[in-house]
Amino acid sequence: MSARSVVLAYHAVGPIPRSQLRNTFVPLDVFERQMDFLARRRSVVSLDELVRAPAAGGTVRVAITFDDAYRSTLTRALPVLERHRFPATVFAPTAWLGDRNRWDAAREDLELELMSDSEIVECSQRGFEVGSHGHRHVDLSRASEEEVREDLRASVERISALLGRSPRYLAYPYGRASELARKAAADAGFEEAFALEWQDEPFARSRVPIFPHDRGWRFAFKVSGRYAGLRRSRPVAAGYARLIRPLRRALSSA
Numbered sequence: 001m002s003a004r005s006v007v008l009a010y011h012a013v014g015p016i017p018r019s020q021l022r023n024t025f026v027p028l029d030v031f032e033r034q035m036d037f038l039a040r041r042r043s044v045v046s047l048d049e050l051v052r053a054p055a056a057g058g059t060v061r062v063a064i065t066f067d068d069a070y071r072s073t074l075t076r077a078l079p080v081l082e083r084h085r086f087p088a089t090v091f092a093p094t095a096w097l098g099d100r101n102r103w104d105a106a107r108e109d110l111e112l113e114l115m116s117d118s119e120i121v122e123c124s125q126r127g128f129e130v131g132s133h134g135h136r137h138v139d140l141s142r143a144s145e146e147e148v149r150e151d152l153r154a155s156v157e158r159i160s161a162l163l164g165r166s167p168r169y170l171a172y173p174y175g176r177a178s179e180l181a182r183k184a185a186a187d188a189g190f191e192e193a194f195a196l197e198w199q200d201e202p203f204a205r206s207r208v209p210i211f212p213h214d215r216g217w218r219f220a221f222k223v224s225g226r227y228a229g230l231r232r233s234r235p236v237a238a239g240y241a242r243l244i245r246p247l248r249r250a251l252s253s254a
């Protein structure tokens, strides 16, 4: 994707817990300041606009996304986004709606509630895009072809049943895609699919994950459009690997 375009990946919004999941949280006041910054300095657009219309120079375009459909996205983040009239996309792991983040038994030190079916419908009615985060939140880069296709089929079916239309976008659980998964995503009818910052190719577009410590200049840099490209450059990637490993571990449960 163009260096003038950035897709942000959030998870939960709220007080940072004592948990392995801590790096997937952004406190509400930090989130509010980040949105204020975007309102002043960036152009916030929908994923649709970012995917379909080429960047035309000028202000960096930012699209906002949330993985896992945690209830805090609806109760804490959406009111802030609505105040700014910012579009956003929620990626739901459809098998777990109305349940908790029980997909990774090894990381059950913090159970978080996901939105219910009706709350997902409410998100959509309030103008937010609902995308797929797979069905059972399995690592689609490692699953068998049959598993990947079945998981995507189930997720598309569930969202179509809830909203009356199929999801246009997919975010891979754990931010990882394989060639097989990318092909399956295209075959399942998605228009585009999103990974995280270490990948950027068709049907595995780069997103920039936002962590609790991304305040001030760190956030400004991450939404500068230069960050993701720099992260993928070889010398930086090697040095950064040591830094990013614990963050990736935290994200692997998210």
Ligand SMILES: [Zn+2]
Binding pocket: 067, 068, 133, 137, 173, 174, 253, 254
């Ligand atoms: Zn996830």
